[in-house]
Amino acid sequence: MKPGSKHNFKPESLMMSHGYKPELSEGAVKCPIFQTSTFVFKTAEEGKAHFEVAYGIREANEGEEMGLIYSRLNNPDLEILEDRLCLWDGAEACAVFESGMSAITTVLLEFLKPGDLLLYSKPVYGGTDHFINTFLPKIGVHVLGFKPDMNQEEIDALIKNSGWGDHLALIYVETPANPTNSIIDIEMCVSLAQKYTKGDDRVLVAVDNTYMGPLWQHPLKHGADIVMYSATKYIGGHSDVIAGAVLSSAALMGRIKALRTFLGNMASPNTGWLLMRSLETLKIRMEQQAFNANKVAVFLKNHPKVEKVYYLGLIQEDSKNYEIYKRQYLSSGAMVSFDVKGGEKEAFRFLNNLKLMKLAVSLGSTESLAEHPATMTHAGIDPVEKQDMGITDKLVRLSIGVEYYEDIIWDINQALDEI
Numbered sequence: 001m002k003p004g005s006k007h008n009f010k011p012e013s014l015m016m017s018h019g020y021k022p023e024l025s026e027g028a029v030k031c032p033i034f035q036t037s038t039f040v041f042k043t044a045e046e047g048k049a050h051f052e053v054a055y056g057i058r059e060a061n062e063g064e065e066m067g068l069i070y071s072r073l074n075n076p077d078l079e080i081l082e083d084r085l086c087l088w089d090g091a092e093a094c095a096v097f098e099s100g101m102s103a104i105t106t107v108l109l110e111f112l113k114p115g116d117l118l119l120y121s122k123p124v125y126g127g128t129d130h131f132i133n134t135f136l137p138k139i140g141v142h143v144l145g146f147k148p149d150m151n152q153e154e155i156d157a158l159i160k161n162s163g164w165g166d167h168l169a170l171i172y173v174e175t176p177a178n179p180t181n182s183i184i185d186i187e188m189c190v191s192l193a194q195k196y197t198k199g200d201d202r203v204l205v206a207v208d209n210t211y212m213g214p215l216w217q218h219p220l221k222h223g224a225d226i227v228m229y230s231a232t233k234y235i236g237g238h239s240d241v242i243a244g245a246v247l248s249s250a251a252l253m254g255r256i257k258a259l260r261t262f263l264g265n266m267a268s269p270n271t272g273w274l275l276m277r278s279l280e281t282l283k284i285r286m287e288q289q290a291f292n293a294n295k296v297a298v299f300l301k302n303h304p305k306v307e308k309v310y311y312l313g314l315i316q317e318d319s320k321n322y323e324i325y326k327r328q329y330l331s332s333g334a335m336v337s338f339d340v341k342g343g344e345k346e347a348f349r350f351l352n353n354l355k356l357m358k359l360a361v362s363l364g365s366t367e368s369l370a371e372h373p374a375t376m377t378h379a380g381i382d383p384v385e386k387q388d389m390g391i392t393d394k395l396v397r398l399s400i401g402v403e404y405y406e407d408i409i410w411d412i413n414q415a416l417d418e419i
């Protein structure tokens with residue numbers, strides 16, 4: 001049952017079956033957990049052939065798939081999961097990792113070398129920020145951040161003024177940015193990448209799509225080369241697994257998978273199996289979460305103890321961002337941040353009085369979560385930068401879950417009353 005063979009099935013229709021053959025697993029309707037480190041070859045000749053393809057010694061013959069060798073190279077739970085993830089983003093290939101951070105760092109290590117320039121959007125996830133600003137400079141990579149409110153000319157000038165424009169190798173984008181929901185035009189980044197490309201050595205654009213993917217933003221369709229996920233968030237969706245994924249063209253994924261093989265940071269078979277289970281309900285979970293988030297955002301907007309709400313569905317229709325939002329997003333998502341009137345004391349009072357929502361970092365799960373970015377997820381960022389990015393003491397971040405929306409709103413309302 002391949003998409004497009006007879007009927008063009010939507011990804012959600014294929015999440016229970018795509019890539020899995022029951023006849024190879026005693027007829028089991030669900031893909032079992034292939035908890036094995038190594039795979040038996042039928043003959044020595046077959047083993048040789050598998051290695052030739054795996055190590056790129058020769059091209060695969062027509063219809064020849066990479067045979068199963070050893071679970072650091074490939075495993076059915078990972079391969080089937082990767083095939084299924086490709087459907088949402090319209091990607092040629094995918095690799096899953098033991099965490100979102102290992103997906104991101106593997107991409108950065110594969111496509112950057114000493115002397116290169118990395119351009120990245122600010123803010124990015126705290127762990128990513130640390131790797132970019134603490135680790136990459138140690139191996140001689142130059143890094144340069146740009147803010148979401150800068151236009152193409154301003155970013156172009158920033159690159160030129162850095163003096164490293166000729167060495168630009170990768171543009172790394174996180175949109176919407178965590179925790180402020182500020183958005184970046186992916187097509188603008190692609191246009192910048194083209195401008196700085198010389199000859200065959202293309203400047204690549206990589207997008208962390210954790211906040212909106214894989215349902216509501218498809219970076220590859222806007223010209224990005226690589227899309228990355230913390231699969232811990234919406235893809236996993238139940239706060240019970242840490243994992244990551246990267247999707248791209250077959251050619252670029254060949255390089256990323258080779259580095260994964262040698263770093264050994266692939267996901268485990270059990271993680272692969274858990275994520276396949278999660279993918280079956282991905283769409284209904286995310287749609288319910290977005291529906292609930294919209295109700296919550298509207299409630300917060302009208303609440304006297306709330307100063308400002310950061311939510312894609314509230315972007316002003318006459319702003320430049322509205323055009324980007326309409327072009328790049330299929331939903332306003334399920335992440336809502338807001339400023340309480342006051343500061344840390346008022347924000348903490350709210351957080352400490354929640355009864356249904358959990359006070360925890362992470363996002364995208366079935367249960368609603370609340371946290372204080374300035375002292376939690378973004379605690380490590382330079383105080384001046386933090387202020388500049390709008391991550392102030394009064395900011396609270398909510399990840400909206402699948403509970404009944406009136407119960408979530410009841411909880412928020414009673415906790416705001418305690419301020």
Ligand SMILES: *Cc1c(COP(=O)(O)O)cnc(C)c1O
Nearest residue numbers: 099100101125208210230232243
């Ligand atoms: C959580 C997160 C990461 C890191 O992923 P882990 O699975 O925790 O390693 C990266 N980017 C974003 C946007 C995230 O929210």
